[in-house]
Amino acid sequence: xxxxxxxxxxxxxxxxxxxxxxxxxxxxxxxxxxxxxxxxxxxxxxxxxxxxxxxxxxxxxxxxxxxxxxxxxxxxxxxxxxxxxxxxxxxxxxxxxxxxxxxxxxxxxxxxxxxxxxxxxxxxxxxxxxxxxxxxxxxxxxxxxxxxxxxxxxxxxxxxxxxxxxxxxxxxxxxxxxxxxxxxxxxxxxxxxxxxxxxxxxxxxxxxxxxxxxxxxxxxxxxxxxxxxxxxxxxxx
Amino acid sequence: xxxxxxxxxxxxxxxxxxxxxxxxxxxxxxxxxxxxxxxxxxxxxxxxxxxxxxxxxxxxxxxxxxxxxxxxxxxxxxxxxxxxxxxxxxxxxxxxxxxxxxxxxxxxxxxxxxxxxxxxxxxxxxxxxxxxxxxxxxxxxxxxxxxxxxxxxxxxxxxxxxxxxxxxxxxxxxxxxxxxxxxxxxxxxxxxxxxxxxxxxxxxxxxxxxxxxxxxxxxxxxxxxxxxxxxxxxxxxxxxxxxxxxxxxxxxxxxxxxxxxxxxxxx
Numbered sequence: 068x069x070x071x072x073x074x075x076x077x078x079x080x081x082x083x084x085x086x087x088x089x090x091x092x093x094x095x096x097x098x099x100x101x102x103x104x105x106x107x108x109x110x111x112x113x114x115x116x117x118x119x120x121x122x123x124x125x126x127x128x129x130x131x132x133x134x135x136x137x138x139x140x141x142x143x144x145x146x147x148x149x150x151x152x153x154x155x156x157x158x159x160x161x162x163x164x165x166x167x168x169x170x171x172x173x174x175x176x177x178x179x180x181x182x183x184x185x186x187x188x189x190x191x192x193x194x195x196x197x198x199x200x201x202x203x204x205x206x207x208x209x210x211x212x213x214x215x216x217x218x219x220x221x222x223x224x225x226x227x228x229x230x231x232x233x234x235x236x237x238x239x240x241x242x243x244x245x246x247x248x249x250x251x252x253x254x255x256x257x258x259x260x261x262x263x264x265x266x267x268x269x270x271x272x273x274x275x276x277x278x279x280x281x282x283x284x285x286x287x288x289x290x291x292x293x294x295x296x297x298x299x300x301x302x303x304x
Numbered sequence: 305x306x307x308x309x310x311x312x313x314x315x316x317x318x319x320x321x322x323x324x325x326x327x328x329x330x331x332x333x334x335x336x337x338x339x340x341x342x343x344x345x346x347x348x349x350x351x352x353x354x355x356x357x358x359x360x361x362x363x364x365x366x367x368x369x370x371x372x373x374x375x376x377x378x379x380x381x382x383x384x385x386x387x388x389x390x391x392x393x394x395x396x397x398x399x400x401x402x403x404x405x406x407x408x409x410x411x412x413x414x415x416x417x418x419x420x421x422x423x424x425x426x427x428x429x430x431x432x433x434x435x436x437x438x439x440x441x442x443x444x445x446x447x448x449x450x451x452x453x454x455x456x457x458x459x460x461x462x463x464x465x466x467x468x469x470x471x472x473x474x475x476x477x478x479x480x481x482x483x484x485x486x487x488x489x490x491x492x493x494x495x496x497x498x499x500x501x502x503x504x505x506x507x508x509x510x511x512x513x514x515x516x517x518x519x520x521x522x523x524x525x526x527x528x529x530x531x532x533x534x535x536x537x538x539x540x541x542x543x544x545x546x547x548x549x550x551x552x553x554x555x556x557x558x559x560x561x562x563x564x565x566x567x568x569x570x571x
Contacts, residue, residue: 107460108571110461110570110571111570112461113480113481113482114481115481115482115550115551116436116437116481116547116548116549116550116551117547130459130460130461131459132457132459132460193547194547196543196544210543229459231458231459233434233435233542233543233544234435234544234547235436236433236435236436236458236463237458237459237461238459239458239459239460277460302469304468304469304475
């Protein structure tokens, strides 16, 4: 008898974990972002005015307004569910980090959810000022001398915010503040996956800092995986 | 007590003059064709001011020494003519000195500002903006393309606001963060302020010229020694002013041509 109870208990635990696993899984949207045409040439950045940064890049880094990968893939594209999914009721508890290293913003594009904590780190031996040029959110401009601890900020409205450092004009990033946590940023392969989508009709938006936005509608039934690809038109200038 | 004061005054005056007379502070090297005139002007000014300073202090010390501890009741002797003549003489002396400096200095100033650059001077545009300098060379067509402030996109390396999509002339313009120039060739630097007042100062070139928003200013100079020198902003222009600098790289004509070709290929 105790053995049977034991079996039953194991079964209950298994079933519960199966439900827990299956619960959020649902369907997903996966795809690739590519470009056609000739993208603008990225220029080497001359950091000679800031020797402590220049020496961190034996080969100068280039501008990052269009970063491509093999097979015409496009990096730094934020793909997200712009309609169909409910807004987040609360911000994710973990912070998003942007690091200033070698007079460069890492990562180049920083997606986050409305009211999510943004941690700003200065890993350089020089002062930076982080200046998000917000129009809908409150605009701020904070100086961060070397060795000072990271500071945190948050944005309470969705917005694509260009970010600059006035001391090092080549430094450029974008804070992408979204209502949803269902987003992905493309890497070298240009690929993305938006998992755990309950059945329903969604609008998927792909945003690129130089090439703008594209949207596609997709309907998810059950736990299927839908493929959505985006092709941006690249311009040499 | 008076004599002690006179002695201290003499000592202080002589000690102040000592570092100047013995050239304790070395002038930075002069790498320009016009710099000697400015250096001469500075040393003339220093000599005139120094003589006047020392003369006045030593005379004061002498009078204090000579006429302190006067016996009570003795009359003070005045120079003939009274206070009016003294003031008039001082005006004439100081006025002559100031005028003389102005007349002598006029030449150093006019060499740079009232003389047009030669026809074959190399034109380079310099843009000062918070908080960096950028430079533009006209490229193969020899023309500077028009600027469009709305096109400025620093993250994309478009610091000047060139309309690369529509303006073919803009595509060969060479934009750099350092000012490289050929040695022994006259340079005309066109000054363009992007936002607020800035200044272009290279002490070895003996040039300090403000950038003023809305004004097309220019300076011309010829560098005579190769090397790397610092360009700094000397007008307080905002929070990053302390870090607003660039480098002047004076190269041989051959090295300059090579450098310009490299930079052209990076555009």
